[in-house]
Amino acid sequence: MNLLGPADIRVLAEQLGLRPTKQWGQNFVHDANTVRRIVTSAAVAPGETVLEVGPGLGSLTLALIAAGHPVVAVEIDPALAEQLPETLAARAPSHVDRLAVVQADALRVRRDDLPEGSRDPAAIVANLPYNVAVPVILHLLAELPSVQTVLVMVQAEVADRLAAPPGxxxxGVPSAKAAYYGEVRRAGSVGRAVFWPAPNVDSGLVRITRHAAPPWSMEPAQRRAVFTLIDAAFAQRRKTLRSALAGWAGSAQEAERILRSAGIEPSERGEKLGIAEFVRIASVAAAGATPPRDPGRDAPPSAD
Structure with missing residues (x-):
């Protein structure tokens, strides 16, 4: 398939009267080698359906379809959503049945909003708008349990945060919440020159591989409880967990009780805990567990 190059991107933009907006984070990839690399890095089995967020003018969309994937493209811009099937028809008319376009905000799209027969994609592959990358990833992982692989291009700083290990x-918050769903790894770097218009920052690829057998419950109530805890732990990053979780638990004393029941030292900081520890703390809090008796701790806990 003839993929889009810089001249093609400019021609399409001119035809649409398009001026990329910061509001929707529009920076279009115009380098064929880059989109081929993204598709290869995703390593999605041929024939598996891929959800693409923010397809824009279609650079990555065409590469995914050329690799044999049916694509469900979620595009917020009505003009771009309307143009995408026409671009595919002009370049690969025999493959038009591999594309379904949903004109919607990816932060609000639901499984039932996707076309029937394409509601259980195996992967998300996307060049995500920098300003909404993390919320989009977390929303779609929660909404689409069929997704086993995520390969996204995001701002390099965001990529670093998503893939960062505890300590x-x-x-921080993005690292811990992404790790709730699976293993998160950096998958490479992307320079600024492959975009139009060129952004002011470099980009990075992040791969998330969902847990094949989740080590904890993935029920919505459990997820909400864990994520609320993570938010509280990092809201005052430099404070000990005993202090940072006082509001979440109702008091510093109750926070200490829960932490000790979960086997966590109250003087520890949230940045040192992995997702398994956060899940354990949330589970203890939900169960109302009583900490084991410690005869040596008769005195009230000291202040931080």
Whole structure:
């Protein structure tokens, strides 16, 4: 298939009267080698359906279809959503049945909004708008349990945060929440020159492989409880968990009780905990467990 190059991108944009907007994070990839690399890095089995968010003018869409994947493209811009099937028809008329376009906001799209027969994609592969990348990833992983692989291009700083391990400088809310769903790894870097217009930052590829057998419940109520806990733990990043979780637990004393029941030292900080520890704390809090008796701790806990 003849993929889009810089001249093709400019011609399409001119035909549409398109001026890329910061509001929707529109930076279009115009390098065929880059989109081929993304498809290869995704390593999705041929024939598996892929959900693409923000297809834009269709650079990555065409590469995915050329690799044998049916594509469900979620595009917020009505003009781009309307143009995408026409671009595919002009370049690969025999493959038009491999594309379904949903004109919607990916932050609000639901499984039932996808076309019947395409509601259980195996993967998400996308060049995500920088300003909504993390919320989109977390929303779609929750909404589409069929997705086993995520390969996205995001701002390099966001990529670092998503893939950061506990205890690292960049570890935080995105890292912990993404790890709830599976293994998160950096999958490479992408320079600025492959975009039009060129962004002011470099980009990075992130791969998320969903847990084949989740080590904890994936029920919505459990997820909400764990994510609320993570938010509380990082809201005051430099404070100990005893202090940071005081509001979440109702008091510092109750936070300490829950932490000790979960086997976590109250003087620890949230940035040191992995997702398994956060799940354990949330489970203890939900169960109302009583901590084991410690005769040596008769004195009230000291202040942080």
């Amino acid at each position: 690292s400088r960049t570890y």
